[in-house]
Amino acid sequence: MSNDFPARGRLFESVMRAMEQMRSDDVRWADGKVFSLVFHDHAASRMAQAAYNLFFSENALNPTAFPSLRHMETDVIAQVAHLLGSSGSVVGNMTSGGTESILMAVKTARDWARATRRIRNPTIILPATAHPAFDKAAHYFDVKLVHVPVGADFRADLKATRKAINRDTIMLVGSAPSYPHGVIDPIADLADLAQRHDLLCHVDACVGGMMLPFVRHGGRTVPPFDFSVNGVTSLSVDLHKYGYAAKGASLILYRDGELRRHQLFVATNWAGGIYASPTMTGTRAGGAIAAAWAVLQHLGMDGYSAIAREVMDATDRIKHGINALDDVHVLGDPAMSVLAIASDTLDMYEIGDEMTMRGWHLDRQQLPPSLHLTINHAHVAIVEQFLHDLAESVDMARRNHRRSNVLLHKGIRAIASILPSRIVRPLTRSLAGRMGGEVGAQSRSAAMYGMMGALPNKGDLDDVVLDLVEQFTLPQHGKNIEHRTESIGFGDEGSGNHQ
Numbered sequence: 001m002s003n004d005f006p007a008r009g010r011l012f013e014s015v016m017r018a019m020e021q022m023r024s025d026d027v028r029w030a031d032g033k034v035f036s037l038v039f040h041d042h043a044a045s046r047m048a049q050a051a052y053n054l055f056f057s058e059n060a061l062n063p064t065a066f067p068s069l070r071h072m073e074t075d076v077i078a079q080v081a082h083l084l085g086s087s088g089s090v091v092g093n094m095t096s097g098g099t100e101s102i103l104m105a106v107k108t109a110r111d112w113a114r115a116t117r118r119i120r121n122p123t124i125i126l127p128a129t130a131h132p133a134f135d136k137a138a139h140y141f142d143v144k145l146v147h148v149p150v151g152a153d154f155r156a157d158l159k160a161t162r163k164a165i166n167r168d169t170i171m172l173v174g175s176a177p178s179y180p181h182g183v184i185d186p187i188a189d190l191a192d193l194a195q196r197h198d199l200l201c202h203v204d205a206c207v208g209g210m211m212l213p214f215v216r217h218g219g220r221t222v223p224p225f226d227f228s229v230n231g232v233t234s235l236s237v238d239l240h241k242y243g244y245a246a247k248g249a250s251l252i253l254y255r256d257g258e259l260r261r262h263q264l265f266v267a268t269n270w271a272g273g274i275y276a277s278p279t280m281t282g283t284r285a286g287g288a289i290a291a292a293w294a295v296l297q298h299l300g301m302d303g304y305s306a307i308a309r310e311v312m313d314a315t316d317r318i319k320h321g322i323n324a325l326d327d328v329h330v331l332g333d334p335a336m337s338v339l340a341i342a343s344d345t346l347d348m349y350e351i352g353d354e355m356t357m358r359g360w361h362l363d364r365q366q367l368p369p370s371l372h373l374t375i376n377h378a379h380v381a382i383v384e385q386f387l388h389d390l391a392e393s394v395d396m397a398r399r400n401h402r403r404s405n406v407l408l409h410k411g412i413r414a415i416a417s418i419l420p421s422r423i424v425r426p427l428t429r430s431l432a433g434r435m436g437g438e439v440g441a442q443s444r445s446a447a448m449y450g451m452m453g454a455l456p457n458k459g460d461l462d463d464v465v466l467d468l469v470e471q472f473t474l475p476q477h478g479k480n481i482e483h484r485t486e487s488i489g490f491g492d493e494g495s496g497n498h499q
C-alpha cells in the first residue's frame with residue numbers, strides 16, 4: 001500500500017514510470033489549453049532547466065558559501081529594478097513567489113510603522129481586487145486590511161481610498177495590473193495620496209512587472225506604475241510568471257535600504273551560531289535563482305519584447321473575438337494579456353463547464369461571475385481554436401439558459417469564494433452533505449456555484465472549503481496512488497487558492 005513508508009527502494013525506471021502514469025491525469029498545459037498555472041516559453045524553459053540543474057544542490061541560505069548565487073541574485077535584483085524605474089537606490093530580495101514578496105512588504109510596513117510612529121492597529125488600504133496574498137499577510141502578521149470597492153472600470157476608487165485613510169493607516173496598495181481583470185489601478189494618484197499622508201505605497205506588479213515594460217517597449221501605451229512614480233515605496237514582481245523563469249522566483253523591491261531594513265531578521269543567541277535571514281524562508285533553492293538569472297540573460301530586452309509583441313497580438317485577437325460574440329464581453333479595459341470574460345445574460349460558469357468539456361482549463365471568478373485568461377507565449381498558437389470553442393460553448397449555454405437550470409440560485413453572485421474546476425466534484429458532495437440535500441452525480445461547476453450561493457452564510461462556506469483543504473493532504477485510503485482513477489487538484493490562481 002502506498003500509504004506505508006516504502007520498505008524497500010525501487011529502481012529509478014520504476015519510479016519514473018510511476019510518475020509518468022500519475023501525471024496522465026494532470027491538465028495538459030503543453031498544448032496551450034491551461035491558463036494561469038503555467039507560463040511557458042520554449043527557449044526560456046530550456047535555459048531555465050539547464051541552469052536549475054547546474055545549481056540543483058546549491059543553497060542560497062548562506063551567501064558567503066556560494067558567491068555564484070549571491071552574484072546572480074544581485075544581478076537579477078539590479079537588472080529588474082533598472083527595468084522598473086530605479087535610478088539606483090532600489091534594493092530588494094529574491095523570494096519564492098509573489099505571496100512571499102507580498103508577505104514581506106506587509107511585514108516590513110508593519111515594522112516600519114512600529115519603529116517610526118505610534119500606531120495601535122496598523123491598517124492597510126487596498127482595492128477589493130488586490131490579491132488574497134495581502135489577506136494572508138494580514139492574517140499572519142496581525143495587520144488590519146480595509147478593502148475599498150473598485151469603480152465601474154474595476155480600478156481602485158481614489159475617492160473611497162482617500163476617505164478610508166485614518167490615523168491607523170500605514171500603507172496604500174495598488175495592482176499593476178490586478179489579477180482578476182488585468183486593469184492597472186491609478187498608481188500615480190495612489191502614490192501621490194500616500195505621499196501627502198506620509199504613508200507607504202506598495203505596487204503589486206507580480207503579474208505585470210515582467211510584461212508591462214516590454215509591452216511599452218513595443219510601442220503600446222502603459223501608464224507609469226513603477227519606481228518612476230514618486231511615492232511608490234515598494235513593489236512585488238514575479239519572475240516565474242511573465243519572466244518565464246522556473247517556479248519559486250519573485251522579487252520584493254524597496255525604494256531605499258532604510259525601508260528594507262525593517263524586513264530583515266537576525267537571531268544572535270542561537271547555539272548553532274548567528275543566524276540572519278532577509279526573507280521568510282531558510283534554505284533557498286539555488287536552482288530557482290540560477291534559472292531566473294539565466295533566463296534574464298538569455299532573453300534580454302529584445303527577447304522579452306519579441307515575446308510580448310506576439311502575446312499582445314494574440315491578446316488583441318482574443319479580445320476582438322470575444323467581443324464579436326453575442327452575450328459575452330471582456331470586463332474593463334485590460335492593460336496587457338490578463339483579462340476576464342463575462343456575460344450580462346448567460347451563466348458564465350455554464351460556459352466554463354462547456355469549455356472544460358472541450359479540454360480547456362479556465363479559472364472561475366466571481367463578483368461578477370467571469371472566466372479568467374492569462375495569455376502567455378504558450379497560447380499564441382491556439383487563438384483560433386480557443387475562439388471557436390468559446391463560440392460553441394456560448395451557444396450551448398444559450399440553449400441551456402432557455403431551458404432554465406433550476407439548480408442555479410439567485411444568490412450565486414454573492415458567493416464568497418472561487419474554486420478551480422477540478423475540485424468541483426468533492427466539493428459538491430461535501431456541500432450536499434452540509435445542506436442535507438441530494439445532488440447525485442452533479443459535477444458541473446455551474447451547479448456547484450449555485451449551491452454555494454444558497455448556503456445561509458459565509459462562515460459555512462469558509463468551513464466547507466477548509467474541510468476540503470484538509471482533505472487534500474490526507475492519505476487516499478484504499479487506493480494505490482499509481483492506480484487511482486480520480487485525482488483531486490487544487491490551487492489555481494484566483495481559485496480556491498487564488499491566484
Ligand SMILES: *Cc1c(COP(=O)(O)O)cnc(C)c1O
Pocket residue numbers: 096097098099100102131133175177178179204205206207238250493499
Ligand atoms: C500571482 C499573483 C500573486 C501571488 O503570486 P504567487 O507567486 O502565486 O505566490 C500576487 N499578486 C498578483 C497580482 C498575482 O498575479
